[in-house]
Amino acid sequence: MLETRRLGLDGLIEIRPPRFGDQRGFFSEVWRADRMAETGIDTRFVQDNHSFSSARGVLRGLHLQLPPAAQDKLVRVTRGSIFDVAVDVRKDSPTFGQWAGLVLSAAEWNQLFVPRGFAHGFVTLEENCEVLYKASAFYTPHLERAVRFDDPAIGIEWPIDKAEVIVSDKDRAAPLLSHLEAEL
Numbered sequence: 001m002l003e004t005r006r007l008g009l010d011g012l013i014e015i016r017p018p019r020f021g022d023q024r025g026f027f028s029e030v031w032r033a034d035r036m037a038e039t040g041i042d043t044r045f046v047q048d049n050h051s052f053s054s055a056r057g058v059l060r061g062l063h064l065q066l067p068p069a070a071q072d073k074l075v076r077v078t079r080g081s082i083f084d085v086a087v088d089v090r091k092d093s094p095t096f097g098q099w100a101g102l103v104l105s106a107a108e109w110n111q112l113f114v115p116r117g118f119a120h121g122f123v124t125l126e127e128n129c130e131v132l133y134k135a136s137a138f139y140t141p142h143l144e145r146a147v148r149f150d151d152p153a154i155g156i157e158w159p160i161d162k163a164e165v166i167v168s169d170k171d172r173a174a175p176l177l178s179h180l181e182a183e184l
Contacts, residue, residue, distance in 0.1 A: 004039045007100040009088050011115035013041065014102060015074075019109055028109065030076060031134065041113050043072045045134035053124045053131075057164045061121015061171065062087055062147040066183060069140035070116035073133050080129030081105035082122040083159050087147060089177065090117035091184045097177055099156050104131075119147045119177075123160050145183065146174035153177060 003016040015036075019028040029035075036042070051060065062085070065071050075084055085101040103125065104110055114120050122131065147154070150162065154177060158165070 002035050002039065007102065009086065009095050009098060009100050009118075010093070011113075012086050012100055012118070013039065013113040015039070015041075015111040015113060016109060017111070030111065031074065041074075043136045045072075045074065045136050047135045047138055049133050049135060051131040051133075053129045054127060055166055056124055056126050057160045057166050058129070059121065059123040059149055059158070059160070059165045059167045059171070061085070062119035062149055062174070063121060064089060064119040064145050064147070065137065065140055066143045066145060067116075069137045069143040072116050072136040073114040073120055074111055075104060075114060075120070075122075075131065075133040076109075076111040077104045077106050078130045078132055079106050080127070081107070081125040082129055082131060083125060084112050084120075084122045085156055085158075086112070086114045086118040086120050087154055087156070087177070088117065089119050089147070089180075089184055091181065093117070097154055099154055101156065119145075121149055121171075123158055123165065125159065145180060146171060147177050147180060148174045151176045
């Protein structure tokens with residue numbers, strides 16, 4: 001049976017698909033449209049992405065795409081563990097600028113559904129992490145935006161010391177949410 005848990009921000013859902021195992025290993029349906037629709041997730045995914053991070057403390061994000069290329073995402077970890085974060089950037093939302101985060105791991109076999117209108121990012125909690133995520137719209141570079149991972153107005157409580165974070169120059173230079181608001 002598919003287990004779900006709402007994370008307090010409208011549309012953000014943790015999913016735990018069942019695994020069926022024996023001495024050979026396991027089998028799991030990680031995406032099944034009809035069962036997901038029963039939980040309120042009724043989206044069509046068009047792209048799968050795979051991220052590998054060799055070190056602990058690699059931080060990717062916070063990323064989003066503007067309409068008409070805004071993306072729903074379904075994020076899962078196939079090796080290692082991450083702290084996954086979504087920030088509500090829907091201008092008319094009562095939870096605008098608020099965030100939710102949770103640990104996703106291969107061991108726990110949990111996933112996070114991030115609806116369009118959220119900025120998304122994660123930090124690796126161990127070496128050699130692999131993250132797979134589905135997206136409901138194609139990557140569209142001219143509609144891509146980012147929000148600073150350490151924006152003090154958002155106040156994300158990353159479980160890695162800021163001095164240990166490994167972040168790209170592009171993500172480190174991302175604007176604060178207040179500087180991006182006009183585009184949302």
